[in-house]
Amino acid sequence: MLKNYLTKLLTKGCLLTAFFLTACEQTEPPQPIRYAPTGPVSAEQQRPGDPEAGYRALVNNAYISCGPPYTAYSQTASVPRPDQLLTGRTGRNKELPYFLNGITSANGVELVSSNCLYCHAGYFDGKLIIGLGNEFLDFTGNRTSRSERLGQYVKTEAEAQQWRKWADRIAAIAPYITTDTLGINPAVNATLALMAHHDRETLAWSEKPLMQPPKEKPLPVSVPPWWRMKKKHAMFYNAEGRGDHARLMMLASILCTDSVAEARAVDQWAPDIRAYLESLEAPDYPYPINDQLATQGARVFQQNCSACQGSYGKDAYYPNLLIAYEEVGTDPELAKKAVGKEGERYIRWFNQSFFGEIARAEPAPGYIAPPLDGVWATAPYLHNGSVPTIEALLNSPARPRYWLYPEAPTDYDQQTLGWHITEMDYGKTGAKNPKELKRIYDTTLEGYSNTGHIYGDHLNAADRAAIIEYLKSL
Amino acid sequence: MLLLLILSALLFGLLQHRQGSEPVRTLDQLNWFNNHGGSFIIPIDQPLSFPEDHGEHSGVQKELWQFSGMLRDCKGKNYGFQVTFFRLNMGNDLPQRQSAWASRNIYWAQLAYAAEDGDRLILKQRTSRDALGLAGYLSDHADLQKLWLYDWQVQVLQTPAGQSRFILQLADKNDNLQLTLQPVKSAIEMSLIEQMKFYGISRLLAEGSLQIGGQSRTVSGVAFFDHAWGNLPIGGGQLVWNRFFLQLSNKQELVILQSRRRDGSGTPVHSGYLIDRNAEVVELSRKQFELKILEYWESQKTGIHYPLSWQVNIPDKRMTLIITALINDQETNDEFVNWSGTVQVAGEAAGTKVQGSGLLQLSGYEAVP
Numbered sequence: 141m142l143k144n145y146l147t148k149l150l151t152k153g154c155l156l157t158a159f160f161l162t163a164c165e166q167t168e169p170p171q172p173i174r175y176a177p178t179g180p181v182s183a184e185q186q187r188p189g190d191p192e193a194g195y196r197a198l199v200n201n202a203y204i205s206c207g208p209p210y211t212a213y214s215q216t217a218s219v220p221r222p223d224q225l226l227t228g229r230t231g232r233n234k235e236l237p238y239f240l241n242g243i244t245s246a247n248g249v250e251l252v253s254s255n256c257l258y259c260h261a262g263y264f265d266g267k268l269i270i271g272l273g274n275e276f277l278d279f280t281g282n283r284t285s286r287s288e289r290l291g292q293y294v295k296t297e298a299e300a301q302q303w304r305k306w307a308d309r310i311a312a313i314a315p316y317i318t319t320d321t322l323g324i325n326p327a328v329n330a331t332l333a334l335m336a337h338h339d340r341e342t343l344a345w346s347e348k349p350l351m352q353p354p355k356e357k358p359l360p361v362s363v364p365p366w367w368r369m370k371k372k373h374a375m376f377y378n379a380e381g382r383g384d385h386a387r388l389m390m391l392a393s394i395l396c397t398d399s400v401a402e403a404r405a406v407d408q409w410a411p412d413i414r415a416y417l418e419s420l421e422a423p424d425y426p427y428p429i430n431d432q433l434a435t436q437g438a439r440v441f442q443q444n445c446s447a448c449q450g451s452y453g454k455d456a457y458y459p460n461l462l463i464a465y466e467e468v469g470t471d472p473e474l475a476k477k478a479v480g481k482e483g484e485r486y487i488r489w490f491n492q493s494f495f496g497e498i499a500r501a502e503p504a505p506g507y508i509a510p511p512l513d514g515v516w517a518t519a520p521y522l523h524n525g526s527v528p529t530i531e532a533l534l535n536s537p538a539r540p541r542y543w544l545y546p547e548a549p550t551d552y553d554q555q556t557l558g559w560h561i562t563e564m565d566y567g568k569t570g571a572k573n574p575k576e577l578k579r580i581y582d583t584t585l586e587g588y589s590n591t592g593h594i595y596g597d598h599l600n601a602a603d604r605a606a607i608i609e610y611l612k613s614l
Numbered sequence: 615m616l617l618l619l620i621l622s623a624l625l626f627g628l629l630q631h632r633q634g635s636e637p638v639r640t641l642d643q644l645n646w647f648n649n650h651g652g653s654f655i656i657p658i659d660q661p662l663s664f665p666e667d668h669g670e671h672s673g674v675q676k677e678l679w680q681f682s683g684m685l686r687d688c689k690g691k692n693y694g695f696q697v698t699f700f701r702l703n704m705g706n707d708l709p710q711r712q713s714a715w716a717s718r719n720i721y722w723a724q725l726a727y728a729a730e731d732g733d734r735l736i737l738k739q740r741t742s743r744d745a746l747g748l749a750g751y752l753s754d755h756a757d758l759q760k761l762w763l764y765d766w767q768v769q770v771l772q773t774p775a776g777q778s779r780f781i782l783q784l785a786d787k788n789d790n791l792q793l794t795l796q797p798v799k800s801a802i803e804m805s806l807i808e809q810m811k812f813y814g815i816s817r818l819l820a821e822g823s824l825q826i827g828g829q830s831r832t833v834s835g836v837a838f839f840d841h842a843w844g845n846l847p848i849g850g851g852q853l854v855w856n857r858f859f860l861q862l863s864n865k866q867e868l869v870i871l872q873s874r875r876r877d878g879s880g881t882p883v884h885s886g887y888l889i890d891r892n893a894e895v896v897e898l899s900r901k902q903f904e905l906k907i908l909e910y911w912e913s914q915k916t917g918i919h920y921p922l923s924w925q926v927n928i929p930d931k932r933m934t935l936i937i938t939a940l941i942n943d944q945e946t947n948d949e950f951v952n953w954s955g956t957v958q959v960a961g962e963a964a965g966t967k968v969q970g971s972g973l974l975q976l977s978g979y980e981a982v983p
Contacts, residue, residue, distance in 0.1 A: 215845045218808035219656060282900065288883045289806060289873055291852035300852050304879060311880060574897060 173487050175479055176382065176504035178467075181373045181460040184383055186418075187411040194416030197409045198256060199226055200233050202243035206306040206396035207253035210242065212293035223268055238268060249302045256392060259325060259363050263549045264517045265426045271417070272517055273363025275525065276548055279319040279326050280578040284311045308347070309395050312337055315356045320568070321588075322545045322578050323525060327392065328474075329358035332486055334394050340493045345398050351485050359474050359587040362525030364510065365518050367420040371450075371458040371511045377523040378475045379462050380503035386414035387499040391490070400494050422514025425612040427554050437610025440603045444595065448509035452614050464506040469592025471524050478503035513614050519558035526583050526590035529558030530611060534596025534604045541590075542567045545579045557608055654703060657811040657844040662803055665778050667813070668770045668841065669759040670701065670751035676846040677701045679761065679768060681782060681795065682859065683820055683837030684940070684956055684971035692730040693824060693833065694940050694956020695791060696973065697782050699723045699761055699768060701751075721749035723763045725784045725791060726946075728956055729826070734943035735955060736826075738786040740764055780818070780839065790830065793822035795837050799893045804869070810844035814859070816867035816889045836861045838973060849950055850978035852876050856905075856921070858937065860959050860972035865891035868935070868972075870898075870926065872905055876978055888931065903928040911942045913953075917981035920945070920953045922974075926961075935961035937974065952977040 197203070207213075210232065220237035232242030232250065239258040243251050262272035287310040294303045316333035317326035336349040364377070375381025381388040390403065390410050397403050442451065450458035465472040477483055483503060490501040507523060521527045532539040542564040551560040564570075567584055571577035583590040596604060655673030671677060681697040700722045725738040740763050742749040749763040757772040769781040780795040795818040805812045818837040823830050838859045858870040867889040874882035884905060886898035909923035922939040937957050944955025952975065959970035 212851075215847075216807040216809050218659065282883075284881075285806075285883050285885055285900075288875070288880060289853070291875060292847045292850060292855075292873070294851045300877075303852065304875070304877075307880060 171488060171492070173484055174500070174502055176374075176379065176462070176502045178462045178464045178504055178506045181379050181462055181508065183373045183460075186385055186414065189386065189409075189411030189413070189415030191412070191416040191419040193409065194412035194414065194419075196228055196230075198413050198416060199229050199238070200231075200241060201406075201409070202241065202253065203390070203393040203406045203410075203413075204241070204253040204255065204395050205243065205402065206245075206302065206309060207240075207243065207251040208287070208290050208306055209294055209299040209302055210250040210252055211295065211299065212290050212303065213240075213252045215293045216290060223266075226270075238270075245302050247298050247301065249296075249298050251302055251306075259327060260366055262363075262517075264423065265552070269423055269517065271366035271420045272423075272514075273325075273365055275323050275362060275518075275520065276546075277325065278322050278578070279317055279324065279358075280322060282314055282318055284314045287311070305396065309345075312347070313395075316354060317358065318356070319358055319360070320578065321360065321581055322547070323362070323520070323581075324358070324360040325363050326358035326361075327363070328361050329354050331391060331394075335486055335489045338394060338397070340489045343394070343397055343400055343403055343494060345396075351489065354482070354486075359477065360524040360526070361474065362518075362520060362523060364523075365422070365514060366417045367422045367513055368511050369414075369418045370420065371460070371513075372508065373460045374508065377507050378478050378503050379508040380478055380501050381499070382502045383499035385418075385499075386410040387495050387497070389414060389417070391495055403494050422614065423517060425516055427612075429612045430609050433606050433609040434613050435610075437603075437606035437608070440599065440606050441610050444599065445607070449512050452513070458511050460508065462504050462506050462508050468507060468509075469594065470507065470522050471526065471587055471589040471591065473587040474523060475503070475506055479505045512611060515614060516557045516612050520581075521558075522590070522593065524588060526581065526588055528561045528581075529553065529556035530608055531556035531558070531604065533593065534599065534607060536591075536594045536597050539583075539590045540564075541583050543581050544576070545581050547579070555608075557611065654705070654845075656809050659808065662801060662811070662813055664801065665759065665770055665772055667811075668778060668780075669753050670761065671811075671843045672751070673703070674843045675703050676848075677703075677841075677843040678846060679839075679841050681768075681780065681793075681818075681837055681839050682956070682973040683818070683835055683861075684958075685793075685820060685824060685833035685835035687824070687831040687833050689831075692940065692956075692958075692971075694728045694944075694971075694973075695793075695824070696724070696726040696954060696956075697768070697784060697791070698726075699763065719744040719749075721763045723766050723784075725766070725786065725789070726944075726954070727791070727824070727826070728941050728944055730940055732941055734941070735946070736789070737946065738784075738789065740766060782822075785825075788825065788828040790825035791822070792824075793820050793833075793837075795820050795839065797839070799867070799889060802887060802889065802895050804840075804871075804887065806871075807845070810842060810846060812840065812842040814838065814840040814869065816859070816869065816887075817861055817865075836971070838867075850876070854978035855975070856924075857975040858924075858926075858957075858972060860935070860937070860957070860970055862935075862959065862963065862968045862970035864963055864966065864968045866963065866968075868926070870903075870905065876980070888928070898928065902930055908936070911939070913943070913945050913947075915945065915947050916951050918945070918951060918953075918979045919982060920976050920979060922953075922957075924974075931963065932965060933961070933963040935959050935963075935968070935970075937972075939974070940971075950977070952979070 224237040226238045236242055238261055240252045241255045243253050245251055259274050261268055261270045262274040287307040291303055294300050313330050313333045316329045319326050332354040336351050336353040337346055375388050448461050465475045487501045490496055521533050527533045527539050540563040544562040544564055546559040546561055553560050567582035568580050571580055654675040679699040685693045702720045704718055720743055722741045726735055728735045742763055744750045751761045753759040759770040761768045766784045771779045782793045784791045797815045797818045799817045801813045801815050803813045818839055820837045821834045824833045852875055853873045854876050856872040860868045870886040872882055872884035884900050888896045888898055904927050906925040907921040908925055910919040911922045912919050924937040926935045937959050940956040940958055945953045954975045957972055957974045961968055
């Protein structure tokens with residue numbers, strides 16, 4: 141008891157200054173941190189769930205428990221297009237676009253909260269595909285202007301309380317989610333910032349960070365498709381998400397989770413959401429495929445790629461292989477950071493929190509070679525989205541150093557398996573105006589490098605074309 | 615997002631200046647319109663098109679036109695002016711009646727001016743429904759659009775060269791403003807939410823006459839025009855707004871929109887636009903400039919302390935401006951109280967001295983108890 145009380149006192153004391161913070165941390169015996177090795181990732185027990193219930197929960201429930209009042213939203217947002225509406229939604233959700241859930245706050249105010257599909261649903265060939273990462277979100281502007289200014293449409297005090305709560309959270313994480321390039325997703329940095337603002341034990345929100353927050357500038361990350369989870373034994377590019385996947389996924393919803401009780405309530409049906417995610421299949425390639433060439437490609441693939449990426453079709457097999465970043469050679473920053481000094485406090489936070497009860501943050505110094513189902517839909521490629529097409533991925537000298545990020549998924553190139561881009565002969569420093577600046581993907585910047593994964597370089601053009609054709613069939 | 619202050623003023627207009635058969639509207643009723651109000655067209659997200667978009671967008675719920683600027687007579691005396699037209703649509707699903715009394719819109723207009731040696735803002739207001747031809751909007755051929763409320767009117771003319779000209783005619787007993795406004799820069803879109811369109815023309819040359827109390831003088835100067843339609847907020851909700859529309863002698867203009875929470879929590883947010891002499895628009899992020907309050911003025915009528923003297927710094931552009939009110943009392947003491955008035959600007963830009971004038975709008979302020 142007393143010890144507990146003392147620890148609490150000390151932890152509170154820690155907040156006073158950064159000096160005390162370090163001083164105090166030494167009073168708690170540092171837990172040894174476990175890192176995962178490279179090599180095969182083994183399967184772990186998952187809690188069972190019902191995929192259908194999971195879908196309903198995903199598109200109706202209040203796992204992100206704050207948002208702007210519905211009245212303010214309805215006066216300011218545009219009416220959703222028919223293609224933005226989903227089936228299987230109830231009540232207010234029926235009329236909301238796919239990326240918002242209608243929820244009711246404890247004080248009875250109707251709110252709209254952003255859901256997982258904001259990042260995890262995308263368009264291909266004009267159709268919305270649940271599970272496809274949205275690679276066209278624009279996080280380059282500061283998000284507080286909008287959340288604050290919505291206050292103009294907020295009337296009652298009950299609504300105002302809810303609006304302030306949400307706007308305060310957005311303001312707290314805004315510095316950590318402002319990217320400098322279109323399409324780059326700041327979810328990882330956002331999560332780290334949110335951990336810093338939530339008490340590890342109680343999950344209570346703190347206006348001031350309780351541990352040092354991450355660097356403001358997010359490392360570039362592209363949103364992976366959910367259907368990979370069917371095969372993957374660990375979550376995230378560096379496979380740091382170990383143990384119970386449902387618990388790990390819940391971390392993406394902690395924006396307004398303020399108590400362990402709240403988290404436990406969501407945890408009741410989180411396994412259903414996991415089951416739904418892991419039931420998802422990659423979509424079918426919507427354009428013609430040259431079967432003969434694809435069969436030829438299958439052979440080349442088998443010889444050159446399968447060892448890491450697995451095999452598909454009848455005797456499908458996926459090796460769940462984690463490759464050291466030195467070996468694969470793709471931009472190391474994301475993996476390095478997680479296993480470096482900077483990552484320690486987040487690993488500790490996670491593993492000692494409610495989330496760590498049945499899940500673990502256990503990064504490895506590398507990246508997992510992902511399953512390639514539906515890979516043709518997921519451009520741009522690599523974890524940082526630095527390579528615009530599969531053609532360039534298989535031929536590293538042809539990768540553009542600077543390119544203009546496309547604004548929407550409207551112009552697909554069936555030859556190269558990517559969105560049409562414009563190659564540039566200058567990077568961000570040469571940008572002519574702010575609009576161009578945010579659209580320039582500059583692979584010379586830290587975290588943005590397009591190096592590595594040179595496993596297609598030795599192939600001839602015909603073999604590469606055959607592999608591309610084959611990938612369309614996955 | 616803008617100009618709720620005008621909206622507030624106009625609510626007052628609707629409440630206080632009912633004419634003839636006007637239905638009684640309480641604030642509650644208006645809020646009802648605001649939240650549920652029938653069916654309205656929501657402005658669609660498409661590029662602006664002129665001259666059509668200068669005119670009325672009939673299906674939308676609310677629409678606001680505002681001209682403001684500073685005029686100078688031949689003796690060198692300065693006058694600030696603001697001309698506002700507002701339209702409230704009561705609902706597209708109101709039953710269509712054939713009667714000449716039938717109406718769907720309420721119009722409200724205001725003429726406000728202040729002389730530099732005056733002691734307060736002079737306000738004239740009018741309200742009417744669009745029944746019986748008392749108020750309305752007409753565009754019978756492409757070259758002429760007209761918005762009127764009784765004998766007050768704004769005309770948009772197209773010159774043969776395809777440029778728009780605005781003609782303002784507002785007479786009230788012994789006061790009379792007649793202005794021709796000629797844009798020298800193109801419109802910039804500043805819409806902040808999806809259900810609303812908002813653009814401004816940051817510099818127009820103004821020429822005409824201003825008659826005050828029976829005495830007329832020839833005037834000229836620069837003006838700002840802004841126009842918004844869609845779901846404009848009525849009242850400020852939870853926010854206090856400070857809006858600056860400034861025109862500088864170096865032919866640049868600066869627009870700053872700053873808001874903060876009324877309860878004092880959170881951090882203020884501001885955004886801005888700097889329009890270059892060659893009409894190039896630079897959107898200023900909030901990191902690029904800072905705003906400082908230098909001095910407050912206390913209104914005797916309402917007890918509100920308004921920040922009427924400001925400093926703006928834009929280090930990137932080597933710009934420092936001091937903004938002061940032309941006269942202090944430009945408060946509109948209506949149902950919603952706010953301060954909307956002409957300001958003068960002096961400072962430096964890129965190493966040279968600049969001056970200027972503009973409009974400052976402060977809304978959402980409350981008296982400190």
